[in-house]
Every structure is written in structure tokens, then in C-alpha cells.
Amino acid sequence: MEEILQILLSGLVLGLIFSLVAVGLNIIFGVMDIVNFAHGEFLMVSMYICYWLFVWFGLSPLFSLPICIAALFLLGVGVYKLLIGRILSAPMLTQIFATFGLMLFLQNLALFLWSSDYRTIQDPLIFGKKITVLDGVFLGVPQLAAGAGALVITGLVFLLINKTELGRALRATAEDKEAAALMGINTDRIFALSWGIGGACVGAAGALLAGFYPIFPYVGAVFCTTAFVVVVLGGFGSIAGAFFAGIIIGLVQIGFGSYFPAAYKMAFVYGIYLLTVFVRPRGLLGKS
Amino acid sequence: MSIGRAFIHIALAIAATAGLLSVAAPHSVAAQPTEVLIGGVYPLSGPTAPAGKDQREGIEMALDIINGSYDLPLPFAKSQGIPNLGNARLRYIFSDHQGQPEKAFSETERLISVEKVSAIQGAYQSSCAATASQASERLLVPFIADTGTSTTLHRRGFKYFFRIAPHEGQYAENFFNYIKEIDTQRGKRTASVGLVWENTLYGRDVGTEDRKWAEKYGYPVVADISYTDRTTDVTSEVQQIKRANPRIILHGSYVSDALLFLRTYKELEVNPDMIFGHASGFVNEAFVRELGKDADGVLVWEIWSLDLAGKQPLVATVNDLFRKKYGRNMNGHIATAFTAAFVLADAINRAGSTDPVAIEKELRKTSIAGKDTIMPWKGISFDENGENTQSSGLICQIQKGEYRIVWPTAFKAVDVLWPLPRWAER
Numbered sequence: 080m081e082e083i084l085q086i087l088l089s090g091l092v093l094g095l096i097f098s099l100v101a102v103g104l105n106i107i108f109g110v111m112d113i114v115n116f117a118h119g120e121f122l123m124v125s126m127y128i129c130y131w132l133f134v135w136f137g138l139s140p141l142f143s144l145p146i147c148i149a150a151l152f153l154l155g156v157g158v159y160k161l162l163i164g165r166i167l168s169a170p171m172l173t174q175i176f177a178t179f180g181l182m183l184f185l186q187n188l189a190l191f192l193w194s195s196d197y198r199t200i201q202d203p204l205i206f207g208k209k210i211t212v213l214d215g216v217f218l219g220v221p222q223l224a225a226g227a228g229a230l231v232i233t234g235l236v237f238l239l240i241n242k243t244e245l246g247r248a249l250r251a252t253a254e255d256k257e258a259a260a261l262m263g264i265n266t267d268r269i270f271a272l273s274w275g276i277g278g279a280c281v282g283a284a285g286a287l288l289a290g291f292y293p294i295f296p297y298v299g300a301v302f303c304t305t306a307f308v309v310v311v312l313g314g315f316g317s318i319a320g321a322f323f324a325g326i327i328i329g330l331v332q333i334g335f336g337s338y339f340p341a342a343y344k345m346a347f348v349y350g351i352y353l354l355t356v357f358v359r360p361r362g363l364l365g366k367s
Numbered sequence: 368m369s370i371g372r373a374f375i376h377i378a379l380a381i382a383a384t385a386g387l388l389s390v391a392a393p394h395s396v397a398a399q400p401t402e403v404l405i406g407g408v409y410p411l412s413g414p415t416a417p418a419g420k421d422q423r424e425g426i427e428m429a430l431d432i433i434n435g436s437y438d439l440p441l442p443f444a445k446s447q448g449i450p451n452l453g454n455a456r457l458r459y460i461f462s463d464h465q466g467q468p469e470k471a472f473s474e475t476e477r478l479i480s481v482e483k484v485s486a487i488q489g490a491y492q493s494s495c496a497a498t499a500s501q502a503s504e505r506l507l508v509p510f511i512a513d514t515g516t517s518t519t520l521h522r523r524g525f526k527y528f529f530r531i532a533p534h535e536g537q538y539a540e541n542f543f544n545y546i547k548e549i550d551t552q553r554g555k556r557t558a559s560v561g562l563v564w565e566n567t568l569y570g571r572d573v574g575t576e577d578r579k580w581a582e583k584y585g586y587p588v589v590a591d592i593s594y595t596d597r598t599t600d601v602t603s604e605v606q607q608i609k610r611a612n613p614r615i616i617l618h619g620s621y622v623s624d625a626l627l628f629l630r631t632y633k634e635l636e637v638n639p640d641m642i643f644g645h646a647s648g649f650v651n652e653a654f655v656r657e658l659g660k661d662a663d664g665v666l667v668w669e670i671w672s673l674d675l676a677g678k679q680p681l682v683a684t685v686n687d688l689f690r691k692k693y694g695r696n697m698n699g700h701i702a703t704a705f706t707a708a709f710v711l712a713d714a715i716n717r718a719g720s721t722d723p724v725a726i727e728k729e730l731r732k733t734s735i736a737g738k739d740t741i742m743p744w745k746g747i748s749f750d751e752n753g754e755n756t757q758s759s760g761l762i763c764q765i766q767k768g769e770y771r772i773v774w775p776t777a778f779k780a781v782d783v784l785w786p787l788p789r790w791a792e793r
Contacts, residue, residue, distance in 0.1 A: 082606065085635070089602040187412070195416040197623055197653040207661075209634055219634045291630070293623050293657065297414050301599050336603025342566050342593040344603055 081215040086334050088218055092226035094329020096284055099229040100302055101309035101321040102236055103280030107155075109316030110253045110273035113163065116178040118306065119299025120185035121278055125151050125285025126294045127189065130198055139204045140289040141224060147286040148279045155278025159271045167270075182299075189296035197293045205290055221290035228287045236280060237318050249273060253316060305332075308352045314365020324363060327351075399453040403721050404460055405711060406478030408471055408489035408499050411463035414597075415621075417652065418491050418700050419463070422513060425697070425704030426459055426488070428689050433457050433712050437688075440681055442739055443712055451719040457712055460484060464495050471495035475502040475510075485721045486511065488707050491700075493517030494568040500528045508723040509714075509730055513707040514670075514700060516646065517572045521752040527727055529753040531710060532703050533760050535569075535619075538645055538668045539576035543584040545762055545774050546615065546641075549785055557640065561590035561613030563604065563628065565620055570596070573619025573645045589613050596621050605631040614640045622648035626657055633661055633790050640786035641666060650699055655768050662765045664787040666773070669763045671702035674772040674780040675743055682741045706740050710747055743778055 104118045115121075125147045132138040132146065162181065166173050200206065208220040240246040251259040252269045260266045284302075292298070309328050313320030328348055336344030355362060407426060409419035431437075434456045437444040448454035460482050464471035471490050478484045479502070486509045490496040496515035503510040504525045512520065512530040516538065521530060550556050562577045564570035574593060581588050590611035594604050605628065608616065616639045620628060625648035632642075642665045648654060649667040673696055676683035685705070689697050697705075714729040715721070735747040737757070745757040762774040764783055773783040 082610070086603075086606065089600075093600050093602070190412055190416070195412075195414050197626060197651075197657060199626070199657045201657075201659070207630075207633070215636075217634055217636060222634075293626050295414065295623065297597070301597055305599065333600065333603045333606075337606040340593065341601075341604040341607060342595055345595060345598075 085216045090330035090333040092222045094326035095226045095229040098322045098325025099284040101306040103277040105310050105321045107277040117181040119303025121281045122285045123299040125282040126289045129289035133200045139202045144286040147282040151278040151282025152275040155274035156271050159274035197295045225287035232283045312355050314362025317364040320364030400455050402456045402458045404484040406484035406487040407459045407461040410466040413465035415466045421700040422704035425701035426708050429705045429708035449716045451716045468494045468498040472498040472502050475499040479506045479508050509727045511707050513703040521754045531755045533758045535572045535576045539580040543580045557614050559589040559613045560586045560615045563592045563618050565596035566593045570619040577617050601627045601631050609637050617643045619645045620648045622651040638789045665765050669761045670699040
């Protein structure tokens with residue numbers, strides 16, 4: 080019984096983080112039809128920002144959160160203005176290579192600047208602390224904070240997209256760029272904003288993860304692969320879809336991994352990916 | 368000519384050129400070369416770059432001593448360069464394989480066919496040493512492995528492959544022998560063991576060897592868990608371990624996973640009597656630095672320790688030189704790379720030639736006494752598989768953030784702390 084509860088709790092927390100990473104990826108894709116292969120590296124940049132803020136100013140990652148959101152928003156907009164905006168009408172292959180190149184660039188820049196060392200933020204506020212949920216069921220405080228933070232931020236993004244004027248403009252652009260432009264929407268601004276919001280989401284995820292996960296130049300790749308599966312399962316462009324899919328993937332990874340040979344836990348995750356592609360290519364909540 | 372045919376021609380032309388290039392051009396056997404070139408293939412970028420940097424600096428330290436003049440009881444210290452080759456200088460050309468086996472292969476080919484090196488040293492990862500030595504074997508150039516502990520490496524019947532350090536099989540045997548020793552001391556038999564290993568070449572070998580030796584020593588394996596390295600989360604793996612409740616956990620893990628496992632053990636209160644680490648992630652600088660107090664008590668298999676300085680004054684002298692140059696102490700990776708460079712220098716000197724085939728012949732006849740090295744070994748000499756028959760390892764325990772030797776008795780620096788304190792009582 081405790082074991083099942085432990086698996087559910089750990090799976091839920093992991094899933095919420097996957098959701099937040101995937102939501103950022105999905106916003107950019109939904110609005111622009113461009114897959115950002117450097118998304119994981121945005122996560123890495125955010126984690127390093129937290130790390131240095133902690134080392135230099137002793138700032139807890141919990142307080143670095145708004146700084147990371149702002150910084151990654153700017154990084155997203157900057158990447159759009161300097162790179163993506165210039166290749167909008169280029170063939171899809173060019174766009175893929177552009178973000179792929181950005182990924183390699185950011186990874187190697189991080190290697191150059193900070194070496195491939197593994198670093199951790201040992202924040203006295205939360206690091207290494209845990210709560211006993213029930214006898215034999217534990218949850219780390221940093222994980223709990225990350226799960227709760229991811230839930231709140233995903234909720235806010237959902238409201239932003241679905242309940243505000245800006246969100247409406249984003250959705251309109253996603254649906255039909257030309258028509259949106261004719262209706263007076265500045266699509267260039269909307270594109271930049273989608274990169275900004277996508278960056279902000281993954282920036283938040285980075286700050287939340289930085290509280291307990293090792294930080295190294297390749298950390299993004301670890302999370303980004305799973306984020307792609309989440310996006311496919313949830314449906315391209317759907318925020319609610321990415322949210323639920325993230326939780327499902329988190330639960331599957333930890334649940335199956337606990338009862339089957341653990342080396343195959345990712346096989347179950349990719350199995351879900353294949354099943355979605357075959358049975359329901361538009362994903363759980365994606366538009367057909 | 369159709370485009371298709373033209374394409375085939377171009378492809379064939381490229382293949383032919385590449386084929387010609389990779390045939391080892393005859394190495395010049397000039398009477399008095401001014402330098403001898405050795406290829407060093409290491410991960411100099413990518414996730415394992417710190418280990419590659421360690422080994423590179425170990426070699427550079429060795430080159431200072433071999434090419435310069437030092438008052439040290441080491442071979443080649445007092446003389447400059449290789450005496451039998453007109454004091455030619457030893458020079459390494461380093462090449463980066465980024466931890467990728469296919470790059471290790473192509474870089475080794477390049478070093479041999481383009482740079483014309485006389486021997487190759489490398490390659491940190493077992494998987495990279497495997498491919499790199501395949502390339503050098505084909506091109507008839509000796510390959511000397513300083514690290515790379517997989518047992519499969521020396522079972523391929525290669526003629527040009529040499530390894531100075533012990534392999535996973537020796538590690539596993541030492542571990543279980545030690546567990547038995549401890550059991551006798553405390554008059555209580557360890558009830559069960561659990562094996563955790565990552566599923567590339569290194570981890571698989573660890574798993575296989577641990578399983579084999581656990582059986583030989585009669586310890587039941589209650590958990591045998593493989594996982595994919597650099598994972599996001601190990602909760603499910605740790606759940607399985609918790610259910611099986613092994614009294615001793617043996618790990619074959621790289622550093623990021625080792626960190627995750629230890630933290631998850633703490634979080635989910637998994638309290639074994641002991642955790643053993645097969646070198647790798649557990650002897651990485653980041654392991655102790657990032658885990659702090661939580662790393663204390665863990666036992667690791669090591670190849671070298673600064674504690675040796677207590678018994679071998681030469682170790683302290685060389686370490687002082689190293690610290691003066693690089694501002695930090697030596698570790699196992701540095702010490703083995705350092706030693707391998709001397710083994711090559713010794714063979715080249717006896718061969719009196721830069722010809723790879725002549726060097727291979729002399730490597731096979733290597734006989735270096737333990738006291739002429741900084742390693743805790745009886746010496747260095749190779750069997751027909753290229754394995755050093757006189758190497759051995761150390762078991763260290765992390766105590767107050769330092770790796771202290773607890774076994775073998777001849778080098779013991781501190782008493783072992785057994786069992787590990789429970790997480791709640793730390």
C-alpha cells in the first residue's frame with residue numbers, strides 16, 4: 080500500500096515537471112509549426128542561472144524563479160529575433176537545422192564556460208529535506224516545491240492562453256496566420272511572444288529542477304526527449320493535453336519501472352509514443 | 368553520364384581514397400629522430416571531459432619528467448628524452464573522441480595514418496578503448512589502455528592491445544573477498560546483496576562479474592537491476608531495491624546516476640549495511656563534492672590513493688610536482704595515465720626505434736618493478752592477452768570527504784566503518 084502511494088506521489092511530481100517543460104515546447108510549436116530542438120538547452124541555461132545566483136548571492140532557486148522566467152523569456156524573444164525570424168519562409172529543413180544548431184551551440188558554450196562538471200545547489204532552505212507523508216512514504220521538499228510550482232505555472236499559462244486577449248491573438252495566429260494578420264494582429268510580435276512564453280515556461284521548469292537535480296551541460300537532452308513524447312501524447316499545440324500527458328508519462332515511468340525491469344522503463348514511455356502515433360496521431364487533446 | 372552513375376563514381380572514388388589513406392604508410396625509421404610521436408585519444412569534451420583532462424595532465428606530467436631532467440628514483444628522470452634514440456623527445460598528439468566509440472575509432476585511424484604516431488594511449492571509456500584498439504590492431508600499432516576496465520577488452524585475442532590497470536573481474540573478486548573478511552571479523556554473515564548497473568559495456572561487465580563472484584562466494588543476489596545511464600529519475604529502481612532489501616548494494620554507475628541513486632536512497636530511506644562503488648562515478652571529484660556528508664562511509668574500488676605516500680615516498684614527491692603544476696592532487700585516472708606513458712617510453716627505449724611493430728615486441732617483454740612506479744602494484748608485465756599480470760587494486764572508504772585505504776592490509780590507512788549509519792541517524 081505504502082509502495083503504491085509512494086509511486087503515485089513520485090510519479091505525479093515528476094509528471095508535473097515534464098508537463099511544464101512540454102507546455103513551453105508546445106506553445107512554440109502550436110503557434111509557429113517549428114520544433115525547438117534547443118528547448119532542453121533553454122532548460123539547462125535556466126538551471127545554470129539558478130546555480131550562479133546561488134553561488135554568488137546565496138539566492139535560493141525558489142527566489143531565482145522569477146529571474147529565470149524573465150531571463151528565459153528574453154532568451155526566447157532574442158532567439159526569435161536573431162535566428163528564427165530570419166528563416167520563417169525557408170524550407171522546413173533549414174528551420175530544423177537552425178534550432179538543432181542552436182542546441183549544439185548552447186551545449187558547447189556551456190561546456191566552454193562551465194566545463195562538464197556536475198553541480199548541485201545545496202540550498203539550506205530546502206535541499207535534502209523531506210516530509211514523511213505516511214509511515215514509509217516520503218517526499219523530498221525540493222521535489223514537492225517543484226511539483227507545486229509546475230502545477231501553478233502551468234495553470235497560469237493555461238489561463239493566459241485561454242482567457243486573455245493576448246491568448247486569443249496567439250490562438251488566432253496558431254489557427255491561421257494570414258487571416259490573423261488581416262484582422263490586424265501583428266503576427267511578428269505574436270511569434271516573438273510565443274518564443275518568449277515558451278522560454279519562460281522552460282525557464283520556470285529549470286529553476287524548479289535546479290533545487291534537486293544535478294546541473295551539467297547535457298542536462299537538457301535528458302528532459303527534452305521525454306518532453307517530445309509528452310507533446311505527441313497530449314496533442315500538438317494543446318496545453319491541457321501536454322499537462323495531462325506529462326502526468327501520465329511521469330506515472331508510467333515510475334510505475335512500470337518499479338514492477339518491471341527498470342532498464343525498460345523508457346521503453347514503456349516510447350511504447351506509448353508509438354501507440355499514440357498509430358492509434359490516435361492527433362494525441363489526447365490535439366486538433367485533428 | 369547519368370547523375371546516378373556519376374554519383375556512384377564519386378562515391379567509389381571517395382571510398383578508394385579513404386581506403387588508400389587508411390593503409391598505414393611505412394613509418395620512417397630515420398637513424399636519429401628528434402621526437403617520438405604518440406597518439407592520446409581521450410574524451411576532451413562532452414560529459415566525461417573532466418576524466419579526459421585528468422589523464423591528459425597525467426601524461427603531460429610524465430612527459431616533463433621523461434623529457435626533462437629530474438632527481439627522482441623513476442626511470443628516465445635523470446636523462447633527457449629517450450636515451451637509446453639519441454635523447455629524442457616523447458611527444459603526445461591528443462585527440463578528442465567525446466566519449467563516442469565511433470569517434471574514438473576514426474580519431475585513432477587519423478592519428479596513425481595522418482599523424483604517423485608510433486603508439487596509441489587511451490581512452491577512458493571501455494567502449495571507446497574497444498573501438499580505438501580495433502583501429503590500431505588493424506593498422507599494426509600498439510594500443511596501451513591506462514583505464515578502461517571492461518573484461519571483454521582483453522578477451523579478443525588482439526596482438527597490439529595492452530592494459531596496465533586491473534579489470535572489472537578483479538574488482539568484483541576483491542569486493543567479495545573483502546565482504547567475506549568483514550563477515551568473519553564481525554562473526555555475522557551478510558544475508559544478501561543487490562546489484563545496480565548501467566547498461567552500456569562498463570556497467571554490463573560490472574553486473575556480470577558481480578553476479579559471478581557473488582555466486583562463488585555464496586551470497587544470494589536478491590536484486591539485479593540494470594538501468595539506462597543519464598536518466599531523469601531513479602525512484603522506480605530504488606523502489607525495487609527497497610522491496611528486495613539487500614544488505615549490501617554494489618554499483619556500476621557513472622557520476623550523474625551515482626548522485627541520483629544516493630540522493631534517492633536517502634529520500635526513500637533505503638538503509639543497506641554497505642554501498643560499494645566500482646570506481647567510475649564513485650571516484651569522480653563531483654561525487655564527494657556534491658554529496659558532502661552523504662557520501663561518507665561508501666566503499667569504492669580505487670586504483671590509486673594519496674594514502675600510498677605513507678608507504679611509497681615517491682608517490683608524495685610526484686604528487687608534489689603535480690600539485691605545483693596543476694594546483695591539485697593526483698587521482699587514480701591521473702596516476703594510471705602517468706604510468707602508461709612510462710611503460711611506452713620504456714618499450715620505445717628498448718626498441719631503439721619508432722617503428723610500431725618493434726615497439727609492440729618490446730612492450731610484450733616489459734618488466735618494470737613496482738618500486739619504479741607510483742602504483743601499488745608488484746610491477747608491470749604483460750601476458751599473451753596484453754593484461755598486466757601484476758596489477759592490483761585498493762578498496763577505499765570515503766571518510767570525512769577523503770578516500771582512505773582500508774584494504775589491502777599492506778596499504779591500510781584507516782579502520783573501516785561498518786555498517787553504514789542509517790540515514791535518519793546521520
